[in-house]
Amino acid sequence: MSRHTPLLQQLIDALRILPGVGPKSAQRMAFSLLERNREGGAHLGAALNAAMAKIGHCQQCRTFCESDLCHICADPSRAQDGIICVVGSAADQMAIEQTGQFKGRYFVLQGYLSPLDGIGPQDLGLDILSNTLAKHNVTELILATNPTVEGDATAFYIAELCNKQQVKVSRIAQGIPVGGELEFVDGTTLSHAFSGRKAF
Amino acid sequence: MSRHTPLLQQLIDALRILPGVGPKSAQRMAFSLLERNREGGAHLGAALNAAMAKIGHCQQCRTFCESDLCHICADPSRAQDGIICVVGSAADQMAIEQTGQFKGRYFVLQGYLSPLDGIGPQDLGLDILSNTLAKHNVTELILATNPTVEGDATAFYIAELCNKQQVKVSRIAQGIPVGGELEFVDGTTLSHAFSGRKAF
Ligand SMILES: [Zn+2]
Ligand SMILES: [Zn+2]
Numbered sequence: 001m002s003r004h005t006p007l008l009q010q011l012i013d014a015l016r017i018l019p020g021v022g023p024k025s026a027q028r029m030a031f032s033l034l035e036r037n038r039e040g041g042a043h044l045g046a047a048l049n050a051a052m053a054k055i056g057h058c059q060q061c062r063t064f065c066e067s068d069l070c071h072i073c074a075d076p077s078r079a080q081d082g083i084i085c086v087v088g089s090a091a092d093q094m095a096i097e098q099t100g101q102f103k104g105r106y107f108v109l110q111g112y113l114s115p116l117d118g119i120g121p122q123d124l125g126l127d128i129l130s131n132t133l134a135k136h137n138v139t140e141l142i143l144a145t146n147p148t149v150e151g152d153a154t155a156f157y158i159a160e161l162c163n164k165q166q167v168k169v170s171r172i173a174q175g176i177p178v179g180g181e182l183e184f185v186d187g188t189t190l191s192h193a194f195s196g197r198k199a200f
Numbered sequence: 201m202s203r204h205t206p207l208l209q210q211l212i213d214a215l216r217i218l219p220g221v222g223p224k225s226a227q228r229m230a231f232s233l234l235e236r237n238r239e240g241g242a243h244l245g246a247a248l249n250a251a252m253a254k255i256g257h258c259q260q261c262r263t264f265c266e267s268d269l270c271h272i273c274a275d276p277s278r279a280q281d282g283i284i285c286v287v288g289s290a291a292d293q294m295a296i297e298q299t300g301q302f303k304g305r306y307f308v309l310q311g312y313l314s315p316l317d318g319i320g321p322q323d324l325g326l327d328i329l330s331n332t333l334a335k336h337n338v339t340e341l342i343l344a345t346n347p348t349v350e351g352d353a354t355a356f357y358i359a360e361l362c363n364k365q366q367v368k369v370s371r372i373a374q375g376i377p378v379g380g381e382l383e384f385v386d387g388t389t390l391s392h393a394f395s396g397r398k399a400f
Contacts, residue, residue: 005271011251018244033251035290035310038252042249043214044217046245047213048244049246051211052241064205091227
């Protein structure tokens, strides 16, 4: 029978927590590090331990952060237009930042409302968001949640918060992706694209 | 401009040493651990540090091992037929073990001869292999190196060692796809390649 030594098996099992890594690629990763890059492997181990222990959340927008405020919340120029963009994850925030178009601040939910999984408003920091809407000079809240059932439910909940506090709320447009081909776009997206049509 | 905090950037950079992990999936992995599985991330960090520091090589066959002898070299029944199978990597050894067909011992090169990269016979432990051929009761050496230029060159070199010591040498049949990598070949093909081996 084929079997690994205990430490090797532990490493292969541990690598499988990474998204998209199955048993075969976990084994390939372990062998690759042991054969060719033990220094890199030890460096990755140290980076993981440091990151898991020391990366927290921005007290204002909840994105990943090693200090109280992230560099965006700490930048007064990002507060000038009073716009807050609500996203589901730090990865979504990165994607929007990379467009270079948005100049306001963010609120990072780090998940979506999901009663079945026990994820409620408190878990998404919506009390913090509510405080921000009340105290800061927020001119508009843009919902950039995922166009999924949970993303939609979360968007509706946050829109209610905005209505209560009389803050203007909008949602990013749903439609056909730029550069995409119409015949390959799914029906729901096409319907949204039609109902969201604008004067040309 | 989009940018990460120092520890997060260090983690993303460190993850990119894993085979098949580009900047985008490294970021996805880092966010996934931070969002959903910090305990798993810290566990992976500890597993990496332990594995890189403590996994060595079997003194007889050079496979990855935490003690002097691996479980195959330490098993007298694996020495009965006196056959040694030479493979390029521990992953190749695993693939052959998983067929359950081969009952002998291994020698794991952990690489191939590559003069341009400064990899010579000593780096592959061919002095150890030569000693084994001289001292142990070796009835046959099976070459199961990759069917690549470097795998072929290494096979020729080892065949010469066998000829000098009058040890019968064979090579697994070209049932394995030419240019393919042994690690990714299915078990049935590997079994056929073994039974169809020819004098080298
Ligand atoms: Zn922030
Ligand atoms: Zn061994």
